[in-house]
Amino acid sequence: MEALLLFIILFACLLSGYPVAFVLAGVSILFGYLFFGEDLLRLIPLRIYGTMSNQILLAVPLFVYMGVMLEKSGIAERLLNTMSLLLGKVRGGLALSVILVGAMLAASTGIVGATVVTMGLLSLPVMLSKGYKPEVATGVIASSGTLGQIIPPSIVLILLGSVMNISVGDLFVAAVLPGLLLVTLYMLFILFMAAWKPAYVPKISKKELVRFKQGSTWKGIIRAFVLPFTLVLSVLGSIFAGIASPTEAAGVGAMMATLLTLMERKLSFGVMKAVMKETTYLTSMVFIILVGATAFGLVFREVEGDKVFIDFIQSVELSPYAFLAVVLIAVFIAGFFIDFIEIIFIFIPVVTPIFQMYDMDLLWVAILISINLQTSFLTPPFGFSLFYLKGVAPEGVTTAHLYRGILPYIIIQLFLMACIILFPELVTWLPSMSG
Structure with a gap:
């Protein structure tokens, strides 16, 4: 009854709209004090300091810094322009470019909000001006912008590894193949649209292609690709080669992003101030929620909530896959209302x-949960990526366009989840090969 009462009070306070971090911490501390007295209040700071001293979590502010700095560098804009014109002869080439650049930004930043906003500002007006149907343009941008949830280095994977006590390096390796499959499925859908509804995904005009070829050099084209690849290679390459831990690689990535911005002559005091401010804001949000969640977890265990939950699952005799389905559905629905961090x-x-x-493989479960969280980011009516994109969309792009455009990509992600459930080797094969 105590565990149930804690959940009811917590859920009621969350629905009130009060900040999640303070709800978690406040309700847990008050509840713990009422039922366990001052002893629990002495224990909570020790538990919080123990959690915050986890070195893996140091990767969070470093990867956030790397993503925000890369956004300021202008590399994404040049990469998008170059790739879209290189694929100009292909129908739907601009949409394919958005997917590829979204994947590249995901592998460089891991921050969904920054990627969606950047891609929306850069590519949505261009796609609409080239004759793309609004549903197609918004669907491509929102879905490719959320690839940072699954393609490493991902903040989601770092937090999941910390909470589930799994190696973040193993999670990064395990997520590579599902991430590449998702990018491939997105691109195949665009090619299908180009064959089925060619008017929805037009080609770039011959005049623009000629103008591009006249104004571009191989040196400029190579430069557009080399800088992002250098950043990805320095981060993921050092992790996969066993040279650096994820936290150390995050430090390397933060330094590389700063150097790339300097090479682009975009680094200034104003840029550094903006990057530091945004990094501090995002990092503080993550860690204050973590503090509240740590207090909640301690109190929840003190009232034996985890034991009650386990006993309930055993009493209803759910099979492992039935329980997995219940968890995935619950996480999917929760994603409508609260952020993935919470x-x-x-x-x-x-x-x-x-x-x-x-006795289920936690690595496999974690990848399924990360893809599920990515799906919830896109699902109407409360998909956070849709809110991000709507905030930067030009006039004439309605919420209905966003909702209709994103549905095919939600189906694609659910299809990928089904494939991973049926074929766990899609997750486990690469980690087993890398040792």
């Missing part, structure tokens, strides 16, 4: 012991 810190610590009881 979902990871509230839901995942509760269900992880059940997965361990069923």
Whole structure:
């Protein structure tokens, strides 16, 4: 009854609209004090300091800094322009370019909001001016912008690794193949649209292609690709080669992003100030939620909520796959209302012991949850990526355009999840090969 009461009070306070971090911490501390007295209040700071001293979490501010700095460098804009004109002869080449650049930014930043806003500002007006149907343009941008949820280095994977006690390096390796498959499925859908509804995905005109070839050199084209690849190689290459831990690689990425911005002559005091301010804001948001979630987790365990939950699951005799389905559906629905950070810190610590009881591969479960969280980012009516894109969309692009355009990509992601459930080797093969 105590565990149930804690959940009811917490859920009611969350629905009130009060900040999640303060709800988690405030309700947990008050509840713990009422039922366990001052002893629990002495224990909470020790638990919080123990959690915050986890070196893996140091990668969060470093990767956030790297993503924000890269956004200021202008590299994404040049990469998008170059790739779209290189694929200009292909029908739907601009949409294919958006997907590829979105994947590149995902592998460079891992920050969904920054990627969606950047791609929306750069490519949405261009796609609309070239004759793309609004639904097609918005769907491509929103879906490719959320690839940072699954393609490493991903903040989602770092937080999942910390909460589920899994190697972040293993998670990064395991996510590579599903991430590449998702990019491939997106591109195949665009090619299908080009064959089925050619008017929706037009080609770039011959005049523009001629103008591009006259104004471009191989040196400029190579430069557009080399700088992002250098950043990705320095981060992921050092992790996969075993040279650096994810935290150390995040430091390398932060330094490389700063150097690339300097090479582009975009680094200034104003840019550094803006990057530091945004990094501090995003990092503080993550960690204050983590503090509240740590207090909640401690109190939840003190009232034996995890034991009650396990006993309930055993009493209803759910099979492992039935329980997995329940968790994925619950996370998917929760993604309509709250951010992925809160979902990871509230839901995942509760269900992880059940997965361990069923002897399920936590690496495989974590990848499924990350793709599921990515899907919830896109799902109407509360998909966060849709809100990000609507905020920078030009006049004439309606919410209905966003909702209709994103549906095919949600289906694609659900299809990928089904494939991973049926064929776990899609996740486990690469980590086993890398040792």
